[in-house]
Amino acid sequence: QEKDKYSGVVEDCCCDYETVNQLNEQVLHPSLQELVKTPFFRYFKVKLWCDCPFWPDDGMCRLRDCSVCECPETEFPESFKKPFIRGLSSDDLACQEGKPEAAVDRTLDSQAFRGWTETDNPWTHDDETDNAEMTYVNLQLNPERYTGYTGPSARRIWDAIYSENCPTYPSKQLCQEERILYKLISGLHSSISIHIAADYLLDEANNLWGQNLTLMYDRVLRYPDRVRNLYFTFLFVLRAVTKAAEYLEQAEYETGNPMEDLKTQSLMKQLLYNPQLQAACPLPFDEAKLWKGQRGPELKQKIQGQFRNISALMDCVGCEKCRLWGKLQVLGLGTALKILFSVNGEEHLSQTVSITSNGRFETSHSNFLFYL
Numbered sequence: 001q002e003k004d005k006y007s008g009v010v011e012d013c014c015c016d017y018e019t020v021n022q023l024n025e026q027v028l029h030p031s032l033q034e035l036v037k038t039p040f041f042r043y044f045k046v047k048l049w050c051d052c053p054f055w056p057d058d059g060m061c062r063l064r065d066c067s068v069c070e071c072p073e074t075e076f077p078e079s080f081k082k083p084f085i086r087g088l089s090s091d092d093l094a095c096q097e098g099k100p101e102a103a104v105d106r107t108l109d110s111q112a113f114r115g116w117t118e119t120d121n122p123w124t125h126d127d128e129t130d131n132a133e134m135t136y137v138n139l140q141l142n143p144e145r146y147t148g149y150t151g152p153s154a155r156r157i158w159d160a161i162y163s164e165n166c167p168t169y170p171s172k173q174l175c176q177e178e179r180i181l182y183k184l185i186s187g188l189h190s191s192i193s194i195h196i197a198a199d200y201l202l203d204e205a206n207n208l209w210g211q212n213l214t215l216m217y218d219r220v221l222r223y224p225d226r227v228r229n230l231y232f233t234f235l236f237v238l239r240a241v242t243k244a245a246e247y248l249e250q251a252e253y254e255t256g257n258p259m260e261d262l263k264t265q266s267l268m269k270q271l272l273y274n275p276q277l278q279a280a281c282p283l284p285f286d287e288a289k290l291w292k293g294q295r296g297p298e299l300k301q302k303i304q305g306q307f308r309n310i311s312a313l314m315d316c317v318g319c320e321k322c323r324l325w326g327k328l329q330v331l332g333l334g335t336a337l338k339i340l341f342s343v344n345g346e347e348h349l350s351q352t353v354s355i356t357s358n359g360r361f362e363t364s365h366s367n368f369l370f371y372l
């Protein structure tokens with residue numbers, strides 16, 4: 001019965017569930033596990049300390065370090081003294097950041113990492129212009145896992161994402177493009193929940209981590225839609241990777257460590273031109289059939305604005321490690337959206353997705369691989 005729920009072609013895509021499982025097990029997962037360890041992919045340049053553009057008064061961003069918990073009361077910002085800030089108690093907010101498992105480890109390897117440049121992406125909210133405020137985070141030291149971020153603060157973000165930016169589903173009135181935005185977000189949500197369940201703090205007193213299968217079932221597996229949306233998102237991103245293959249093959253993965261960088265390039269080629277991938281799922285998603293008809297351009301602008309809002313909402317996530325992974329994954333999806341919907345043809349890719357003047361790869365290019 002479980003098998004029947006996930007057989008046939010993934011809705012709105014061009015490959016079936018079994019093929020995706022096989023490809024993932026035999027080709028994609030092993031290659032990506034190697035790639036994410038390379039210096040080029042293990043560092044993420046990010047501005048973690050940002051103003052939340054939607055709830056400016058709630059003090060969310062003043063929670064950068066939880067030293068606020070330790071200050072004498074006279075030093076607290078006014079907003080922390082109020083018992084409720086737009087429905088959230090200051091305890092809700094302050095303690096999210098206070099959990100050690102939610103904090104980002106900023107220790108970097110001794111290997112210096114030279115800066116990448118950013119280019120505009122119409123699908124994402126770009127507040128990352130000031131290099132001085134950006135840090136490199138070693139993702140290997142900061143795996144996506146349970147952090148204890150929960151309650152009204154987390155719920156408010158998901159509610160805003162679903163109700164303000166992403167129309168209710170299922171609805172007969174939704175056109176395919178709107179449905180796709182919903183499915184990408186729901187797939188992202190499933191992925192976050194699965195990461196929480198796969199690496200969970202089982203026993204706080206003994207710092208024991210492991211799988212929480214009940215949580216995985218309760219949040220994702222018992223809802224076939226959420227599983228299907230995860231598959232959809234996977235294939236959507238995979239299509240962006242295959243569309244950008246030529247570009248990804250030629251890009252310079254330069255981090256100042258020639259041996260490691262050569263390895264990155266060779267792993268990338270193995271992934272992009274894997275014969276099994278090309279034979280089993282040559283076109284994971286067909287972007288060419290979207291944005292047709294008279295309403296196309298207007299619809300694209302609307303959905304682009306909605307996704308930009310979702311990306312801006314990541315600055316309001318009140319837990320540092322969740323913000324890190326939220327930003328990375330939304331930037332990754334935004335890059336996939338750009339490759340599939342804002343770039344015409346292969347020859348355009350090198351200009352608009354942009355190899356920078358010094359030949360360096362833009363940060364967001366690499367992030368979308370993390371989504372797989």
Ligand code: FAD
Binds near residue numbers: 186326
């Ligand atoms: P939530 O996951 O908060 O879900 C809220 C509601 O959304 C559900 O009741 C359901 O109606 C709906 N919903 C749930 N899943 C789906 C889906 N796949 N598709 C459609 N609708 C759905 N916590 C961590 O421990 N570690 C993290 O790294 C982390 N990262 C986060 C990143 C972001 C951007 C956000 C917003 C939150 C993050 N969280 C993280 C918090 C986590 O996602 C949950 O909000 C929290 O664990 C509380 O879960 P919950 O059971 O209340 O349901």
